[in-house]
Amino acid sequence: MQFHHHGYVSGDPRIQEAAGTGIDRPEELPDEMDVLIVGTGPAGMITAAQLSQFPDITTRIVERRPGRLAIGQADGIQARSVETFQAFGFAEQIIQEAYRITEMCFWKPDPADPSRIIRTARPVDDELGVSEFPHLIVNQARVLDYFGDVMRTSPTRMTPDYGWEFVSLEVDDAAQHPVAVTLARTAGPDEGALRVVRAKYVVGCDGARSRVREQIGCTLAGDQANHAWGVMDALAVTDFPDIRTKCAIQSEAGSILLIPREGGYLFRMYVDLGEVAADDHGAVRRTSLDQIIAQANAILHPYTLDVKDVAWHSVYEVGHRVTDRFDDVLPDDLGSRTPRVFITGDACHTHSAKAGQGMNVSMQDGFNLGWKLAHVLEGRSPAELLSTYSAERQVVAQNLIDFDKEWSALMAAKPEDLPSPSELEDFYVRTAEFPAGFMTEYTPSLITADSSHQALATGFPVGKRFRSAPVTRVCDGNPVHLGHHARADGRWRIYVFADAAAPAAGEPGPVPALAEWLTTSSSSPLAATPADADPDAWFDVKVIYQQPHSEVDLGAAVPAAFLPRVGPFELVDYEKVYAAAPADDIFDARGVSRDGAIVVVRPDQYVSAVLPLTATDELATFFAPLLAARPVSAGV
Amino acid sequence: MQFHHHGYVSGDPRIQEAAGTGIDRPEELPDEMDVLIVGTGPAGMITAAQLSQFPDITTRIVERRPGRLAIGQADGIQARSVETFQAFGFAEQIIQEAYRITEMCFWKPDPADPSRIIRTARPVDDELGVSEFPHLIVNQARVLDYFGDVMRTSPTRMTPDYGWEFVSLEVDDAAQHPVAVTLARTAGPDEGALRVVRAKYVVGCDGARSRVREQIGCTLAGDQANHAWGVMDALAVTDFPDIRTKCAIQSEAGSILLIPREGGYLFRMYVDLGEVAADDHGAVRRTSLDQIIAQANAILHPYTLDVKDVAWHSVYEVGHRVTDRFDDVLPDDLGSRTPRVFITGDACHTHSAKAGQGMNVSMQDGFNLGWKLAHVLEGRSPAELLSTYSAERQVVAQNLIDFDKEWSALMAAKPEDLPSPSELEDFYVRTAEFPAGFMTEYTPSLITADSSHQALATGFPVGKRFRSAPVTRVCDGNPVHLGHHARADGRWRIYVFADAAAPAAGEPGPVPALAEWLTTSSSSPLAATPADADPDAWFDVKVIYQQPHSEVDLGAAVPAAFLPRVGPFELVDYEKVYAAAPADDIFDARGVSRDGAIVVVRPDQYVSAVLPLTATDELATFFAPLLAARPVSAGV
Numbered sequence A, B: 001m002q003f004h005h006h007g008y009v010s011g012d013p014r015i016q017e018a019a020g021t022g023i024d025r026p027e028e029l030p031d032e033m034d035v036l037i038v039g040t041g042p043a044g045m046i047t048a049a050q051l052s053q054f055p056d057i058t059t060r061i062v063e064r065r066p067g068r069l070a071i072g073q074a075d076g077i078q079a080r081s082v083e084t085f086q087a088f089g090f091a092e093q094i095i096q097e098a099y100r101i102t103e104m105c106f107w108k109p110d111p112a113d114p115s116r117i118i119r120t121a122r123p124v125d126d127e128l129g130v131s132e133f134p135h136l137i138v139n140q141a142r143v144l145d146y147f148g149d150v151m152r153t154s155p156t157r158m159t160p161d162y163g164w165e166f167v168s169l170e171v172d173d174a175a176q177h178p179v180a181v182t183l184a185r186t187a188g189p190d191e192g193a194l195r196v197v198r199a200k201y202v203v204g205c206d207g208a209r210s211r212v213r214e215q216i217g218c219t220l221a222g223d224q225a226n227h228a229w230g231v232m233d234a235l236a237v238t239d240f241p242d243i244r245t246k247c248a249i250q251s252e253a254g255s256i257l258l259i260p261r262e263g264g265y266l267f268r269m270y271v272d273l274g275e276v277a278a279d280d281h282g283a284v285r286r287t288s289l290d291q292i293i294a295q296a297n298a299i300l301h302p303y304t305l306d307v308k309d310v311a312w313h314s315v316y317e318v319g320h321r322v323t324d325r326f327d328d329v330l331p332d333d334l335g336s337r338t339p340r341v342f343i344t345g346d347a348c349h350t351h352s353a354k355a356g357q358g359m360n361v362s363m364q365d366g367f368n369l370g371w372k373l374a375h376v377l378e379g380r381s382p383a384e385l386l387s388t389y390s391a392e393r394q395v396v397a398q399n400l401i402d403f404d405k406e407w408s409a410l411m412a413a414k415p416e417d418l419p420s421p422s423e424l425e426d427f428y429v430r431t432a433e434f435p436a437g438f439m440t441e442y443t444p445s446l447i448t449a450d451s452s453h454q455a456l457a458t459g460f461p462v463g464k465r466f467r468s469a470p471v472t473r474v475c476d477g478n479p480v481h482l483g484h485h486a487r488a489d490g491r492w493r494i495y496v497f498a499d500a501a502a503p504a505a506g507e508p509g510p511v512p513a514l515a516e517w518l519t520t521s522s523s524s525p526l527a528a529t530p531a532d533a534d535p536d537a538w539f540d541v542k543v544i545y546q547q548p549h550s551e552v553d554l555g556a557a558v559p560a561a562f563l564p565r566v567g568p569f570e571l572v573d574y575e576k577v578y579a580a581a582p583a584d585d586i587f588d589a590r591g592v593s594r595d596g597a598i599v600v601v602r603p604d605q606y607v608s609a610v611l612p613l614t615a616t617d618e619l620a621t622f623f624a625p626l627l628a629a630r631p632v633s634a635g636v
């Protein structure tokens, strides 16, 4: 955490100084705004939290409910999401209070007496170590609370506008604020009153029955039928020994997914209620809590479940569906028009609860979109950047649906119908990277270069999320994670992995040459940084040396590009210079060439490019179209 | 973190439910209270935070200042303090924002040109790995804030009473509230007004010029003269390469202790101003900031320091002094009277800032006293328990002063006066455990057994703090730290390290026998637990098996003593059963006998006893005098 460089901070350094639109933020929803977000689910809240970091952008987030979510909905948090929380500053806090999955148990009918279940396997959860972060379970409400804290303590001092329902919208591309949105008050004395507000952009994060989606003419395609599960968050006494372990339980009486929950006592059980027939007419939704509990006891036999208290229960009915586009640009207008309205999360894709994907993928949608909106609104980047959102995330959603279908089918299948008795466990272990959230791989685009230089850093695949690794911070010898310095502040990152030469004052070499080009060339991306901003305001440039930290002399050997002068006192930022940790060398761990490499990382943490240290032309070419911005108010 | 067992907690689980005196806590200082704490420094705040966990005890903490501390004072946090913060629930949060010391650099005159300094050594800070927690630097104000958060979110909803100055006290042992305290209002409309309040106990945490100390007739003995240091918290630009590393710098022009601070930019410098002459008459205290900066530049030559902003500066003048007793029991009354008034922290002992001890030792004073007051006030333990406070902490203070004198003398000495050129570094490394806070070793007493069975657990020395180690939690296979489950909740801990036999249902053995005795025998300490409280309300009993967690069957093989039923729903607490981690076996790491052992740990985390598994008699004998309580209101 870096602070005090604008003067001494006496209180909690997590509370940023109010700035820009945060200084006099109106409590009431204004008539005009830059971005209107609809819905305070995970997709909406992360988008809002990201935008809240930009002092000059006015973002409001409306929600139909009168206040915060209190119970229920999703609870599975993939490691990728925890990485994301780290960027927003609350990973450690949420880990403290969450349940951590380290292994999963599989239970099946005992071949000797199929009326009884027995444990058949206990694979560990993340055998491959795909992330330094754990796989967690915690209620969705707490995730939303943490994003709420991020917003509230951001320079813009954002809070959700509760009690407003999105009704409809109209887009007039020629207007200053092209999207006119009709909202209805759902709480307070003027309940029912309609109001029209105008925004430059609208983001529909309004869930599976999205009205924003309907308004921009997208439809969900996919399964005809839904699958239904009776779900309860329960406190109980049981002799089932794995009650605090995630379990897939298949018995003659049906199947259960058991998810232990935060706090040590609560657990969630999904009891399979099967495919919902076309002529069901909501019958399945009338399944009572008593029926769910009775069914759970039947499945758990010979164990019993004495339920003492149920905090939440529901019949969760869902199909595998996805929309063909995530914004309001019709296929015919692609290339000639840029989007004004977006949809994210469940509004775009729904899937079973089984792989614990819903909340996670929805957050990655919002993380993908947030910085793009900010860069366009701030005038850093042209509006074309916004088209990459739908292009990138629609593919991810489709892959996810395909994966989830396979997993759900396996979970729902009778053991005797599976090709091999261990099919379920095998699939779980084989595909671990997927549910952990790391299979997303963006293809070449405006923001993803080709992978022709991938060999220079095989552990940082272009298009995949930047996978952190331990390093030593030179200035204080602290062992740190390289990726954890990257916060959700909307900056591009340029990691310069040095060649083998020891850093030395005045010696020529590719690192000093690159550093010189970055800070002085007019074709360097850094040249676009506004003159009145800190030199690292748009691009966060770091260097990682191969030598132990004690051999890196900060006094004279490290180029100034990596020691920028920041804040009103122009103090040196010493936290951009790293050394390979002798016991865990990042060059080895991530397959980085000993000749060095440049790794360019997007604000949402995906690798955009891997380049040789000398590739200043390619670097310039990559960033040129992203920095050729016209102010958005000029009618983009 | 464990919660939900009293019903679903929707919000932040760190916020405990209000209970007892917290339900209608009066905002205004009441006329009568159980405990009155004077002073909101580290000693006072930890005492208050500890007492705030007891719903039936009314504690108030008064402070002369009108509000929270904002800047200055101490900043060094030993690993022992971070362990303590963990018990109070905020270690991870404060680590996030603090500076972490991993090594220390020593600078000396260059033999080739003694007018210039050069780096001569760079020892790592905690070579021995005495704790799983780091050594930190963060401003005292933040430490106080965190304790304030603990109080505020405790069942008693405590907050400090600012703007009250302690004036005097009188003790009448026969009264229901024996201590009458006169306070003066120092803020608000009634500034200057006097008021008398009555308390059962008073804790003077009012710093080096303690008036509580004066009132109970203690005096500080020690050095005649003070040593003075010019200290500043500064933002600066410098070419000194180790500005982000802790440094002891000795040059021909004097000496500096450099402490990098939280946030990446700020640092503190202590510039030695030497021994204060008897006829100084405050002259040294008039040393100006400009003089301090000029002196710093002279010492750093050939490097320069361009100071841009100074958040705080002071001339810190201090001597090595300690009082002979820490309570109001005169030597002649020892054994016949128990204390009513205590002093803690700087009120009892002062020392140089050099070893970064002040805040740390002061907190351990408060941690030592807090639970004792609570146990006596709640009627768990007799008032004799309170006499152990002064007995234990006075020795610690004396040892500390001795250590600190030696360290300060070395730091202040001219290089040529030292016996060997590396004397300073050698001493630093040799004595690392001391400044880290781990040399405290209580001798046998009412609460510390003798060490006749020490051989059963050599890594848990009786009288020293319980040193945590990694284990696996059986119920969910989570890798956890055994000691981190122990919170500052005032409970005694009984760790049962099992013998080598695998846990098995119905099999006899020392662990089942001990478990049976603990839960059913009338001589078991647990028998004292109030009938309407959870079975683990006073004693937190845990078991650690030698087998891997997958071989421990929670269903039937683990005795009920380790799976207590808690809360209104009588749910099973599964988080007291552990297994040795295969890769890092706690039995090996802490020298625990394969025949098993009992380790008894005090509420403030010091080991009270190591016993064989069969030593039920000794366990009963140890606890008997501690549980023979009469209600305190009966005129104790």
Ligand SMILES: Cc1cc2nc3c(=O)[nH]c(=O)nc-3n(C[C@H](O)[C@H](O)[C@H](O)COP(=O)(O)OP(=O)(O)OC[C@H]3O[C@@H](n4cnc5c(N)ncnc54)[C@H](O)[C@@H]3O)c2cc1C
Residues within 6 Å of the ligand: A038, A039, A040, A041, A042, A043, A044, A062, A063, A064, A065, A072, A073, A074, A075, A076, A140, A164, A165, A166, A167, A205, A206, A207, A208, A209, A210, A211, A231, A314, A316, A344, A345, A346, A347, A352, A353, A354, A356, A357, A358, A359, A362
């Ligand atoms: C009742 C329910 C139960 C669920 N149960 C499970 C489960 O058991 N397991 C699981 O994995 N996942 C479950 N989910 C799905 C999971 O919560 C979602 O995948 C995840 O929350 C997706 O996030 P999102 O932000 O896209 O949408 P959501 O979290 O659904 O958020 C949408 C938000 O928009 C608001 N909103 C909707 N329409 C409007 C409007 N017109 N105007 C203003 N605000 C509007 C809603 O009130 C809501 O707050 C459940 C979802 C729901 C709604």
Ligand SMILES: Cc1cc2nc3c(=O)[nH]c(=O)nc-3n(C[C@H](O)[C@H](O)[C@H](O)COP(=O)(O)OP(=O)(O)OC[C@H]3O[C@@H](n4cnc5c(N)ncnc54)[C@H](O)[C@@H]3O)c2cc1C
Residues within 6 Å of the ligand: B038, B039, B040, B041, B042, B043, B044, B062, B063, B064, B065, B072, B073, B074, B075, B076, B140, B164, B165, B166, B167, B205, B206, B207, B208, B210, B211, B231, B314, B316, B344, B345, B346, B347, B352, B353, B354, B356, B357, B358, B359, B362
């Ligand atoms: C001005 C100052 C500068 C210091 N600088 C350093 C430093 O540079 N480095 C270092 O290591 N240590 C420094 N210390 C020492 C370090 O802060 C202490 O060792 C540590 O705070 C001890 O904690 P404590 O709780 O015993 O006392 P303190 O932190 O001193 O707390 C005592 C509290 O009691 C209050 N108080 C005092 N008298 C009364 C009264 N009559 N009525 C009500 N309230 C009262 C005070 O306002 C204060 O809040 C400094 C202390 C002070 C006071």
